[in-house]
Amino acid sequence: xxxxxxxxxxxxxxxxxxxxxxxxxxxxxxxxxxxxxxxxxxxxxxxxxxxxxxxxxxxxxxxxxxxxxxxxxxxxxxxxxxxxxxxxxxxxxxxxxxxxxxxxxxxxxxxxxxxxxxxxxxxxxxxxxxxxxxxxxxxxxxxxxxxxxxxxxxxxxxxxxxxxxxxxxxxxxxxxxxxxxxxxxxxxxxxxxxxxxxxxxxxxxxxxxxxxxxxxxxxxxxxxxxxxxxxxxxxxxx
Numbered sequence: 001x002x003x004x005x006x007x008x009x010x011x012x013x014x015x016x017x018x019x020x021x022x023x024x025x026x027x028x029x030x031x032x033x034x035x036x037x038x039x040x041x042x043x044x045x046x047x048x049x050x051x052x053x054x055x056x057x058x059x060x061x062x063x064x065x066x067x068x069x070x071x072x073x074x075x076x077x078x079x080x081x082x083x084x085x086x087x088x089x090x091x092x093x094x095x096x097x098x099x100x101x102x103x104x105x106x107x108x109x110x111x112x113x114x115x116x117x118x119x120x121x122x123x124x125x126x127x128x129x130x131x132x133x134x135x136x137x138x139x140x141x142x143x144x145x146x147x148x149x150x151x152x153x154x155x156x157x158x159x160x161x162x163x164x165x166x167x168x169x170x171x172x173x174x175x176x177x178x179x180x181x182x183x184x185x186x187x188x189x190x191x192x193x194x195x196x197x198x199x200x201x202x203x204x205x206x207x208x209x210x211x212x213x214x215x216x217x218x219x220x221x222x223x224x225x226x227x228x229x230x231x232x233x234x235x236x237x238x
Contacts (some may be wrong), residue, residue, distance in 0.1 A: 003040075004034065004040040004041065005049075005133045005136070005194060006024065006025070006028070006040060007042075007043060007132060007133055008043075008044050009041055009044060009162060010044060011046075011047065012043070012046075012048070012050045012069075013050075014067070014068065015065065015066060016066040017055070017063055017064070017065050018052065018064040019041070021084070024062070025057075025059070025060055025061050025157050026060070028040070028054070028057070028060070028062065029057045034054055034057065036055065036057050037053065039051055040064075041070065042064065043137075043138045046073065048069050048072040049069065049071040049225075050067065050068065050069050051066075051067040052066050053067055053201070060210070074138050074139060075126065075139050076102035076139060076237065077104065077182045077232075077236050077237050078107070078182040078184070079108050079184055079186065079236065080103065080105040080107060080160075080184070080185035081094075081105075081186050081188070081228065082107050082108075082109045082152070082186065082188070083106075083187070083224055084105075084109055084111050084188065084190035084191075084220065085108045086191060087116060088116075088150055089221075090221040091116070091124070092107075092123075092124070092127050093108075094188075094221050094224045095131070096130070097221075097225050098128075099131035099132055099137065099140070100131050100137070101232060102232060102237060105141055105144060106142070106144065107143075107144040107145075108124075108144075109147060109152060110146055110147065111189065111194060111198060112149075112197070112198060113190045113191075113192035113193065113195060113220050114190045115192070119145075121143055125142075128140055153201060156205070158206065159196065160207065161184040161185070161207050161209070162184070162187060162207055162208040163184060163186050163207060163208075163209055163211055164202050164210055165184070165188055165189065165223055166210035166212065167194075168215075169210055170216070171215040174211040174212045176230065177209060179207070180209055181235045182236075184231070184235070186228065186231060187218055188223050190220065193230065211230075213226045213227060214226070224228075
């Protein structure tokens with residue numbers, strides 16, 4: 001595997017040329033010190049991973065040429081991560097780890113007790129791209145616009161199972177039922193937990209299952225990683 005991996009929003013195929021954006025040219029030629037003739041890995045989330053050669057290297061621009069495919073597209077399981085936004089750095093952490101751990105879609109959810117409603121989608125999507133570059137992924141999950149929990153549940157697709165992490169079940173032994181196999185979604189509540197009304201509504205849904213994440217209350221970012229690990233180890237592609 002090449003030491004440098006780069007996500008590009010451009011079709012990839014044998015002989016395909018890829019013009020670089022200014023920031024990409026700066027990263028490859030100014031930061032990584034690549035020059036003409038260097039080979040790196042490209043992916044676009046659709047066409048797998050490709051070796052590409054630097055055919056033009058300038059300060060603010062450049063061109064790459066695809067050589068050959070090194071890996072096909074490897075899509076993660078059809079698993080969504082839904083989470084209530086928290087402080088900026090910890091929200092960034094959730095997006096990065098969800099990408100690394102194989103979430104196909106990431107969506108901030110606004111609950112009654114959500115205490116951080118400002119979400120920069122472009123920044124979070126950039127974090128997902130960077131995480132995929134660093135972890136060797138060939139797929140970049142979509143970071144969807146924030147949605148209120150009530151509206152999300154109103155339009156819920158009953159074909160998709162919903163696993164919500166319920167702090168009220170702390171310490172309960174909750175083996176994951178087969179009903180939570182993909183397509184599925186994991187819902188992480190805010191630091192204040194779900195409101196009684198939200199919890200009642202979730203428990204009333206046919207395709208929703210409340211689970212415990214152990215005997216301790218976890219921070220929201222820790223809970224996201226723990227829940228993804230639990231689902232992946234029991235029902236996913238690990």
